[in-house]
Amino acid sequence: MSRSFYRTRIKFCGMTRAGDVRLAGELGVDAVGFIFARESKRRVAPAEARAMRQAIAPMVDVVALFRDNTKEEVREVLRTVRPTLLQFHGDEDESFCRSFNMPYLKAVAMGGKDEVNARQLQLRYPSAAGFLFDSHAPGGGGGTGVAFDWTRLPTGLHRPFLLAGGITPDNVFDAIVATLPWGVDVSSGIESEPGIKDGYKMRKFVEEVRRADCHEAD
Numbered sequence: 034m035s036r037s038f039y040r041t042r043i044k045f046c047g048m049t050r051a052g053d054v055r056l057a058g059e060l061g062v063d064a065v066g067f068i069f070a071r072e073s074k075r076r077v078a079p080a081e082a083r084a085m086r087q088a089i090a091p092m093v094d095v096v097a098l099f100r101d102n103t104k105e106e107v108r109e110v111l112r113t114v115r116p117t118l119l120q121f122h123g124d125e126d127e128s129f130c131r132s133f134n135m136p137y138l139k140a141v142a143m144g145g146k147d148e149v150n151a152r153q154l155q156l157r158y159p160s161a162a163g164f165l166f167d168s169h170a171p172g173g174g175g176g177t178g179v180a181f182d183w184t185r186l187p188t189g190l191h192r193p194f195l196l197a198g199g200i201t202p203d204n205v206f207d208a209i210v211a212t213l214p215w216g217v218d219v220s221s222g223i224e225s226e227p228g229i230k231d232g233y234k235m236r237k238f239v240e241e242v243r244r245a246d247c248h249e250a251d
Contacts, residue, residue: 041209041242042216044096044195045235047075049228051088056232058090060239063216065093069110070100070122074227075220079113086114094118096138101125107133120165127158136162138195143181144168151187161192165218168198180204183212202237209245217242 045057046066057065067082068075077085082097089095097116099107101123110116111133119137121130130137139161141149154164168181180199193215200208201222209217221227223234 039246041214041246042195043239043242044094044216044218045220045223045230046096046098046197046218047073047220047224047228048085048230049075049077049081050230051085053230053235054085054088055090056230056235058088058093060235062239063094064096064118065089066096066098066120066218066220067114067116068098069102069106070098071102072100079110082110082114096120098122099125104129104132111135118162122167127160130158131160138163138165140165140167140197142167143185143198144179148185149187151190154187155190155192163193163195163215164190165195165197167218180208183208186212202234202241205238206241206245206248209242210248 042063044064044066045062047068048054048057048065054065067077067085069079070076086095095114095116096118097110097114098120099122119130119133119135120140121137122140130139139158141154141164143149143166166186168179195216195218196208196212196214197218199222200217200219205217219238223230223238225231
């Protein structure tokens with residue numbers, strides 16, 4: 034089956050420099066992410082993210098990533114940065130996630146031993162715009178640079194999902210062909226060091242995604 038009619042969405046996360054944000058837009062990336070989780074090496078202050086927002090191209094989503102931040106911290110980001118989408122990576126429940134009256138993605142830890150049930154996940158977060166499957170263990174943070182076993186993705190999911198965790202220009206083609214995600218989310222896979230994106234890797238990543246979109250399945 035040809036995927037030539039389909040376009041996998043691309044999100045570059047952990048942005049810390051305006052130049053990287055600008056290049057992401059030039060490459061046709063769908064979303065850029067700013068991290069506000071306290072433990073992250075790529076964490077930026079709301080004021081820094083607001084300054085980088087000026088480099089974002091039109092029609093590119095601005096994603097604010099949180100992990101067990103307080104409501105006050107989230108609201109400060111909403112006021113200062115004006116994101117278009119929220120992403121929660123911690124133990125936030127449905128009530129917390131929906132309380133900001135904005136579309137949100139809920140990250141799901143795939144690094145543990147327990148299987149993820151699609152029905153239970155959707156019942157737990159009924160208002161989620163989609164889910165992001167990452168390779169970190171439950172209770173841990175993302176950005177590990179390690180992939181999980183893609184065959185463990187839950188079946189029967191009726192929401193868009195993004196694939197994350199250990200995705201690089203070298204394996205994103207195989208990841209997309211194997212899992213057919215709505216989108217892919219990359220951070221460390223396009224970096225020279227935490228928070229510092231590599232222009233060549235960014236370009237190569239986008240090229241490989243588009244190659245997968247045009248792939249003819251056997």
